[in-house]
Amino acid sequence: MNMHWADKIAKDIIASQKFTPYWVDDMKTPSGYSHIGSLRGPLIHSVIFRALKDAGKEATFTFVINDFDHADEFPPEFKEELKDYAGCPLRAIPSPIKGFGSLAELLAQDLKDTLISLGFEAKFLSSWDLYHEGKFDEVIRLALDNLTKIQDIYQKISGSQKAKQGWLPFQVICEKCGKLGTTRVYAWDGKEVSYKCEEDMVTWAKGCGHEGKVSPFGGKYGKLPWKVDWAAHWKVLGVTIEGAGKDHASAGGSYDIAMEIVKEVFKYPQPFKLPYEFFLYGGKKMSSSKGLGLKAHDIVKFLPPELARFLFTRQDYREQIEFNPVGNFTIPDLFDEYDRCWKAFIAGGDENLSRTFKLSQINKLPSTTDLFLPRFRDVAINLQNKEKDLVKKFEETKGSKLTKEEIDLLKEREKYALIWLKQFAPEEFRLEMAEKAPEVELTAEQKTFLKEIIGLIEKEEDADRLQQVLYEKAKEMKMDIKKAFSAIYLVFIGKEFGPRAGQFLSSYPKEKVIERLKEVTK
Numbered sequence: 001m002n003m004h005w006a007d008k009i010a011k012d013i014i015a016s017q018k019f020t021p022y023w024v025d026d027m028k029t030p031s032g033y034s035h036i037g038s039l040r041g042p043l044i045h046s047v048i049f050r051a052l053k054d055a056g057k058e059a060t061f062t063f064v065i066n067d068f069d070h071a072d073e074f075p076p077e078f079k080e081e082l083k084d085y086a087g088c089p090l091r092a093i094p095s096p097i098k099g100f101g102s103l104a105e106l107l108a109q110d111l112k113d114t115l116i117s118l119g120f121e122a123k124f125l126s127s128w129d130l131y132h133e134g135k136f137d138e139v140i141r142l143a144l145d146n147l148t149k150i151q152d153i154y155q156k157i158s159g160s161q162k163a164k165q166g167w168l169p170f171q172v173i174c175e176k177c178g179k180l181g182t183t184r185v186y187a188w189d190g191k192e193v194s195y196k197c198e199e200d201m202v203t204w205a206k207g208c209g210h211e212g213k214v215s216p217f218g219g220k221y222g223k224l225p226w227k228v229d230w231a232a233h234w235k236v237l238g239v240t241i242e243g244a245g246k247d248h249a250s251a252g253g254s255y256d257i258a259m260e261i262v263k264e265v266f267k268y269p270q271p272f273k274l275p276y277e278f279f280l281y282g283g284k285k286m287s288s289s290k291g292l293g294l295k296a297h298d299i300v301k302f303l304p305p306e307l308a309r310f311l312f313t314r315q316d317y318r319e320q321i322e323f324n325p326v327g328n329f330t331i332p333d334l335f336d337e338y339d340r341c342w343k344a345f346i347a348g349g350d351e352n353l354s355r356t357f358k359l360s361q362i363n364k365l366p367s368t369t370d371l372f373l374p375r376f377r378d379v380a381i382n383l384q385n386k387e388k389d390l391v392k393k394f395e396e397t398k399g400s401k402l403t404k405e406e407i408d409l410l411k412e413r414e415k416y417a418l419i420w421l422k423q424f425a426p427e428e429f430r431l432e433m434a435e436k437a438p439e440v441e442l443t444a445e446q447k448t449f450l451k452e453i454i455g456l457i458e459k460e461e462d463a464d465r466l467q468q469v470l471y472e473k474a475k476e477m478k479m480d481i482k483k484a485f486s487a488i489y490l491v492f493i494g495k496e497f498g499p500r501a502g503q504f505l506s507s508y509p510k511e512k513v514i515e516r517l518k519e520v521t522k
């Protein structure tokens, strides 16, 4: 069975009959500008939501912004300006940029905009608002009345000795200094909680020493600590499906604790468990080499939204995604893979590929009429070679006129190919045919090879086939393939290596290419 991973999950969920009504949820703490990898969770949920709907089921999809969480670290750009607010709830910290009610709103809006542009369908909810609307009052009471049970769950699952630490499952906002991350709640009398704002409880913020007693209800003076809070959201909203990244989903981790609390304390069924793998990227190389910090909001600057979504829909949630697009062909390869899925969609071929394509679309599906897809890599090569008439060039490749749809697609790829060439392409790819034949040493064998290929170039119209015949010629001459191709690069760009020779040579006027070959082999 060649089923897409999201359809398999939807099938399992439906078959179990345990997770109705279907309510898919995910959440995020807006503590900084989200990085590109943090899109994986939301998009996994989005794809599963679509799979449930496509299976004919009613489903709800929410995304909770955990804006009641405290800040323990600030994004580097605001670090200095906001340093006095460490420990405060994100929603209570002023926005360093005008036009937003709080830091949480600024950062959440940034993520929401990106998600929406990627076809994300969830309804956004604010945790702060839910608490202030009193929606958490019931679970707060349950948590505090069952504090020993919660302490025991922590002990049993993670080994954390909460009872010994005098820890109670509530976090108070200090009435004096406004901090949430520095307070320790030590008593609950059925009506109010007693707390102390500790000076040195955490390293990233200083408490003021104030002691007080407040009502835990209504959101004014605090919230549940996050693992309890996570479970509480499931019950308050009615969530039945929520995945978690590997970091939270490890044995004894927060996902397990929340799962146990929801069942034992809140008496609510555990949601469908879905631990998913990491999204890795090229570390420093990626962020520093081009001055290009890859934030979530950057992805739609260098990929069309469907391609950005595709990056997350094609990979099984149990597999790591390694994304390192700088200095290599990751992005052209991604386009090739996308086109392969698109062709399967048009031809009604491989179900998994075709489905991946469908799940990557933002709005409506394109038509299934046969379509010529201008290869991204070739668009880039032609641009690199200052090809003036791309439409003409691709009409040659296609062998007939491009339709309006195809021209639009070509234009879109042109836009993203320029970005790729400028910011991501490997150095050696950013090459142009040297005006004059470079002064290079060729072996006799290389000269013979170059002489031999003149006839091939004269005959061959198709770039891919040219690549193939060049390769075959070298083999026929029993030549080292690398040496053969380097001969081409040497006389055209003066380097030992270069872009795919067939594409490269085809992107220049034939007579210019032949003239150069004749010149260097005479």
Ligand SMILES: [Zn+2]
Pocket: 174, 175, 176, 177, 178, 179, 197, 207, 208, 209, 210
């Ligand atoms: Zn305080």
